[in-house]
Amino acid sequence: MIALPDAVRLRASDLATVGLEGLRGRPLRALLSALGIAIGVAAMVGLVGLSTVSRAGLRQEIDQLGTNLLTVAPGTSLVGQTSTLPTGAEGMVSRIPGVTGVSAVGLVPDATVRRNDKIDSSTTNGIAVQAARTNLLGALSGRVRSGAFLNDATGRYPAVVLGAVSATRLGIDHAGEHVYIGGRWFQVTGVLNTIKLAPEIDRSALIGWSYAGSLGFDGHATTLYERSTDAAVQSVHDVLGFTVNPEHPEEVQISRPSDALTAQAAANRAFNALFLGLGLVALLAGGVGIANIMVISVLERRQEIGLRRSLGATRGQIRLQFLTESVTLSALGGAAGVVIGLAICLGYAASRGWPLALPGQTIAAAALAAVAIGALAGIYPARRAARLTPTEALAST
Structure with a gap:
């Protein structure tokens, strides 16, 4: 009987290297996938940021004009x-x-x-x-x-x-x-x-x-x-x-x-929930795009999956590999979206001469939402890849 090699525990650095290999091999596809997440995060940060800057500007005007x-x-x-x-x-x-x-x-x-x-x-x-x-x-x-x-x-x-x-x-x-x-x-x-x-x-x-x-x-x-x-x-x-x-x-x-300006500032705050909802819809659309790309990636890389399984990789390691790839893709898109949203806020505040008031909670929520959506989008493709046996994966090439 031929003894199969024992499964080797992957370190975090090894897992990151393996998980990012798919992104490096298909950079254009990765860029387009991350773009959907970036648009969603930019919408959340930018829209809420514009509202926050406007409120700060109105408060500054109220303080200057007096109540x-x-x-x-x-x-x-x-x-x-x-x-x-x-x-x-x-x-x-x-x-x-x-x-x-x-x-x-x-x-x-x-x-x-x-x-x-x-x-x-x-x-x-x-x-x-x-x-x-x-x-x-x-x-x-x-x-x-x-x-x-x-x-x-x-x-x-x-x-x-x-x-x-x-x-x-x-x-x-x-x-x-x-x-x-x-x-x-x-x-x-x-x-x-x-x-x-x-x-x-x-x-x-x-x-x-x-x-x-x-x-x-x-x-x-x-x-x-x-x-x-x-x-x-x-x-x-x-x-x-x-x-x-x-x-x-x-x-x-x-x-x-001054009550009119105060009411206007309150109205801007009331729109924040709507802006967050619009950004979340864009994020979900980006998540669907990532899930689709990851499913295609699993189909294209069955030979790689079969080879790694035959060399001793466990189902859990295969699952983590594709989850890492999905979360990384979403996180990179989220980071780009935060940068774009902050640039919009900065430009708007500078053009109006208003103080730059950053929506800190929204930025953190948008970044966490991007990572969470990336994880959710990668669960099904990761599980599908992990269920492949070495013989199934290699036989499909």
Whole structure:
């Protein structure tokens, strides 16, 4: 009787060498197989990373702009008529404990702004003409892109400051130009940057409070902007309506502009589960591709399997060989996907000027999922290879 050689225990290094042999022999096939996993991991890391970066950027904007700004606007009466804010509302609000600043704008009715007097007066371009207090920019933490904001001197003359959107719609990018408002020529003394907490100012043409009276402005503010200390925001909010209109506080609308940014950040977080699901679907598709390739690999390498079995390799060693190959293939694809996803996050954060906030848990979960899917994809091909007897494998060549 011929004695078969005893099975030799494979060391980890030997197992890795044997397992990677199939990948080195077919590099293009391995690359295409790993690509599916890389796409899935990149989708998970990239999509969740973009959401995380966006949230970090919004939080940074909120911290810079502050959450202590409240706006007051007239509501409607019980009979459905639009209310008005009292002319002394600003002074009353400024006396509330904790208030650090109050400013206002007032809509100038029937006034439109046009690039020249040849344009029909009914063409508004969605731009509102508003009287503005000289301290408005400070209250809103806004910045002037060109020129200067209204002051006590320019506010008495036909001077106008354009919001960012208004300037774009009128084709004006710097101060010094002229526009036609209410049948008069106004000099553009300033152009504003976008004001995140007051988008209505972006679509406005701001003129001096005192000069606006000559265009039919009645002196009633249509929006108050109030700043207070962070600790006093809620207490100020609670008494603001009664202070502005003691007789009918229910006719006063109070809002906190920063809540919109906070809600946007919360919405980005809510989408994370959807992004993870999309990435997981792509990962599963990549896993199916790896399983298919491994089954084909087993069929193509039956001679190798039979030879190794006849030389003493156990079923367990054959199983580990193909499992190692499948997991390695998936792990390499996962690593490539992580790199691609992080590059997407880095590029997006740099383009927006936002801090790079990496989704650490998602990166770890994506890498582990890639390895797990690689193991699952390799179980059936590995078991199929291990079930082959030496005579079956060699007889099929």
